[in-house]
Amino acid sequence: MACSDTDYAYLRELVLEQSSNLIDPSRNALFDTRLTPIARLSGADSLGDFVNMLKAGRPAHLHRAVAEAMTINETSFFRDMRPFEMLRQVLIPRLIEQRKETRRLRIWSAASSTGQEAYSLAMMIVEHFPELAGWDVRIVGTDISRHVVDYARKGRYRRLEVNRGLPARMLLKYMTRDGEEWEISPQVRSLCEFHYANLSGPLPFLPFFDLVLLRNVLLYFSQQDRRTLFNEIHRKLFPSGYLVLGNAEQAEDSTNLFEVEFGADCYFYSPVSAS
Ligand SMILES: C[S@@+](CC[C@H](N)C(=O)[O-])C[C@H]1O[C@@H](n2cnc3c(N)ncnc32)[C@H](O)[C@@H]1O
Numbered sequence: 001m002a003c004s005d006t007d008y009a010y011l012r013e014l015v016l017e018q019s020s021n022l023i024d025p026s027r028n029a030l031f032d033t034r035l036t037p038i039a040r041l042s043g044a045d046s047l048g049d050f051v052n053m054l055k056a057g058r059p060a061h062l063h064r065a066v067a068e069a070m071t072i073n074e075t076s077f078f079r080d081m082r083p084f085e086m087l088r089q090v091l092i093p094r095l096i097e098q099r100k101e102t103r104r105l106r107i108w109s110a111a112s113s114t115g116q117e118a119y120s121l122a123m124m125i126v127e128h129f130p131e132l133a134g135w136d137v138r139i140v141g142t143d144i145s146r147h148v149v150d151y152a153r154k155g156r157y158r159r160l161e162v163n164r165g166l167p168a169r170m171l172l173k174y175m176t177r178d179g180e181e182w183e184i185s186p187q188v189r190s191l192c193e194f195h196y197a198n199l200s201g202p203l204p205f206l207p208f209f210d211l212v213l214l215r216n217v218l219l220y221f222s223q224q225d226r227r228t229l230f231n232e233i234h235r236k237l238f239p240s241g242y243l244v245l246g247n248a249e250q251a252e253d254s255t256n257l258f259e260v261e262f263g264a265d266c267y268f269y270s271p272v273s274a275s
Contacts, residue, residue, distance in 0.1 A: 001036045003047035010051055011035070011066065018067035019144050020200035020225040034069045038062070068145045072220070075113040077165035078120045079215070080247050082266050087121070087211075088128055090263035091242050095210055096129065098240055103135040108209040108236070111217035112141030115152025115194060116161070119184055121213070122191040123174045140206070142197035152194040155184035199229055208238055215246035223254055230255035234271050243269040 003011075008028045015021050023030070032047065039050035042062060054062055078084050099105060109118040118141040125132055143149050162171055162182045175182040197203055199217065212233055218226055233243060234257040243258055245251060251258045251269050258269035 001039060001047040001050075002032050003051055007048055007051040010055065014054065014063060015067050015070050016222075018063055018200075019071070019198065020222070020229075021067070021070065021220040022222055023070060030070065035066060038065055038069055068147065071143075071145045071148075073113045073145065073148050074216070075116050077116045077162070077170075078167075079117065079165060081165075082264070083213075083215070083244055083247070083268075084120060084124060086264040086266035086268060087244070088124055091211060091244070091268060092125070092129060095242070096131065099135075099210065105132070105135060105137045105211070106207055106209045107137075107139045107211045108206070108213065109139060109141040110197075110199060110212055110214045110233070112143050112148075112152060112194060113145075114148045114157075114161075115141055115155065115192070116157075116165070117141070117213060117215065118152070118192045118194070119155065119188060120165075122188045123170055125191065126174070126187055127170070137191055139192045140209075141192060141194040142199075142206070143194075144196070144198045144200075146196055149194050149196050152192075155189050155192075156181045157184075158182075199232075200225060203232055203236060206236060209236055210238055210241045212237055212241070212243045214243060215249070218245065218249045226254040230257055234258070237271050239271055239273050241271065243271070245269070 008025065008031060011031050012023050012025070015023055035047060035050065039047055042050060042053060044050035044053055054066065095105060107121060109121070112118050118139045122139055125137065141152055156178070158181060162175065171182065174185045174188050176185060197206065214233060218229070221229060230251060237243060243251070252260060257272055259272055260267055260269055
C-alpha cells in the first residue's frame with residue numbers, strides 16, 4: 001500500500017504533532033510497511049483511503065496509533081556498555097552516598113522501549129550493590145508505544161534478544177528459561193515498572209527522579225522539541241540528580257539547564273540549579 005506525496009506529508013505532520021518524532025521524506029516506505037496492517041484493520045482499501053479516514057478524525061485514537069506504529073524501538077541489554085560502567089563506578093555510588101538518609105532511589109528509563117535498559121540497570125543494582133536491598137528503589141520505564149510497554153511488563157525475551165548484550169553469567173543468574181523464551185527473575189522484575197508516557201507533553205503524573213536515562217530518543221526530536229523536553233526533565237529531576245543521554249546525544253546544543261560532567265570515560269549531566 002502506498003499513497004500520494006501530499007498524503008505522506010500529512011502523515012509526517014501527524015506523527016510530529018502526536019509524538020514530536022521527525023520522519024524524513026526519504027523514509028516514506030516505512031509508512032507503507034508500518035501502517036498497512038492498521039489501515040486494513042480499520043477497513044481502509046488503501047493507504048490513501050486510510051489517510052482520508054484520519055483527516056475525517058474518526059476514530060480519534062487512530063491518530064495516536066499512527067504515531068505509535070511509526071516509533072523505532074531498537075534496544076538491547078546493557079546497550080553501549082560504557083554508560084553502565086559509568087553508572088556502576090560513578091553515579092550509583094554517588095547517589096548511595098547522597099541518599100543514605102532517605103534510603104530511597106527513583107530511576108527513570110524515559111523511552112524504555114521493550115524494557116532491556118530498565119532490566120539491565122536492575123540487574124546491575126542487584127549484582128553490584130547488595131547494600132541497596134533494604135532501600136526503597138524503583139526503576140520506572142515509560143514509552144509512547146503501548147505495544148512495547150506491554151512487552152516490557154511481561155519481562156519475557158526471545159533468544160535473539162538475550163543474545164544481544166547480556167553476558168551469559170547474568171543471563172543464567174537473572175533469567176529463567178521457559179521454552180523458547182527467557183523470563184526476568186522475580187527479584188529483578190520487582191524493582192521495575194512500566195507505563196505509557198508521551199515525552200512530547202507535560203508529565204505531571206510522574207514522580208521526581210534521582211537519575212534519568214534519556215537515551216537514543218532525542219535524535220528523533222527537533223531542536224525546539226528537545227529544548228521543551230529538557231525543560232520537562234529538569235523539572236522532574238531532583239537538584240542533586242543525574243541525567244544520562246545516548247552516546248551520540250548531547251544537551252548543551254539545546255539547553256543550558258544541565259552541565260556536563262565526565263566520569264569513567266563517559267559524559268553525564270547534572271541539573272543547573274534555578275537561581
Ligand atoms: C530507539 S528506542 C531507545 C530505547 C532505549 N532508551 C535505548 O537506548 O536502548 C526509542 C524509544 O523512544 C520511544 N519514543 C519515541 N518518541 C517518544 C515520545 N514522544 N514519548 C515517549 N517515547 C517515545 C519509542 O517508542 C522507542 O521505544
